[in-house]
Amino acid sequence: xxxxxxxxxxxxxxxxxxxxxxxxxxxxxxxxxxxxxxxxxxxxxxxxxxxxxxxxxxxxxxxxxxxxxxxxxxxxxxxxxxxxxxxxxxxxxxxxxxxxxxxxxxxxxxxxx
Amino acid sequence: xxxxxxxxxxxxxxxxxxxxxxxxxxxxxxxxxxxxxxxxxxxxxxxxxxxxxxxxxxxxxxxxxxxxxxxxxxxxxxxxxxxxxxxxxxxxxxxxxxxxxxxxxxxxxxxx
Numbered sequence: 001x002x003x004x005x006x007x008x009x010x011x012x013x014x015x016x017x018x019x020x021x022x023x024x025x026x027x028x029x030x031x032x033x034x035x036x037x038x039x040x041x042x043x044x045x046x047x048x049x050x051x052x053x054x055x056x057x058x059x060x061x062x063x064x065x066x067x068x069x070x071x072x073x074x075x076x077x078x079x080x081x082x083x084x085x086x087x088x089x090x091x092x093x094x095x096x097x098x099x100x101x102x103x104x105x106x107x108x109x110x111x112x113x
Numbered sequence: 114x115x116x117x118x119x120x121x122x123x124x125x126x127x128x129x130x131x132x133x134x135x136x137x138x139x140x141x142x143x144x145x146x147x148x149x150x151x152x153x154x155x156x157x158x159x160x161x162x163x164x165x166x167x168x169x170x171x172x173x174x175x176x177x178x179x180x181x182x183x184x185x186x187x188x189x190x191x192x193x194x195x196x197x198x199x200x201x202x203x204x205x206x207x208x209x210x211x212x213x214x215x216x217x218x219x220x221x222x223x224x225x
Contacts, residue, residue, distance in 0.1 A: 004156075006156075031211055033211075035215075040122065040217060040218070041217060042119075042202060042215040042216055042217040042218050043157070043202065043215040044215075045212060045213075048211055048212070050211060056211075058212070090156050090157070092156070100145050100147075100162075100206055100213075101147070101159045101162075102149075102157075102159070102213060104156030104157050104158065105156050106154070106155050106156050107154070107155070107156050
């Protein structure tokens with residue numbers, strides 16, 4: 001079953017803590033993305049990666065970090081510098097070409113304790 | 114330049130009715146306009162998409178209408194069903210650019 005797996009489904013962060021959200025895909029896609037979803041604000045791009053060992057900042061990268069050491073994996077770290085981290089985080093992937101369809105995982109809900 | 118404005122924010126439609134969601138964009142370089150459907154607690158999934166060389170695309174009960182001169186596009190859901198209750202996002206992207214710009218979403222509720 002091809003797809004994108006995000007874990008955990010729910011995550012709680014304490015003050016001053018860094019937390020890491022996992023994203024794994026077995027679709028053999030080159031590009032991977034992290035979006036943040038807040039009610040009434042749509043999906044905002046945090047970071048994206050087109051190839052292994054390379055990634056670019058999106059529109060709201062401050063307070064977040066990523067790595068892309070393997071094609072299949074694109075973890076997102078929410079650092080203590082992100083003062084308002086409560087949101088639904090979505091990982092997505094696609095491959096270059098005319099389709100451009102984004103394939104999304106089921107998301108991680110991050111809340112602050 | 115990069116915004117996609119979506120309306121309404123929420124919509125209630127009776128079963129069997131037509132649901133209409135509208136989007137407007139500013140960047141004339143956009144050349145791909147998808148709609149995504151998202152159920153609660155899940156990630157969005159592609160519903161239907163259109164390119165600006167056609168004015169309408171239909172897939173089952175879902176139709177995209179595209180007006181290039183007005184820089185607007187809309188999603189029509191015919192014979193709306195309770196199972197269509199979800200959040201719908203319009204989006205736009207440009208060939209050669211990885212970024213996809215999303216609208217703010219419309220929460221649709223279809224009541225029996």
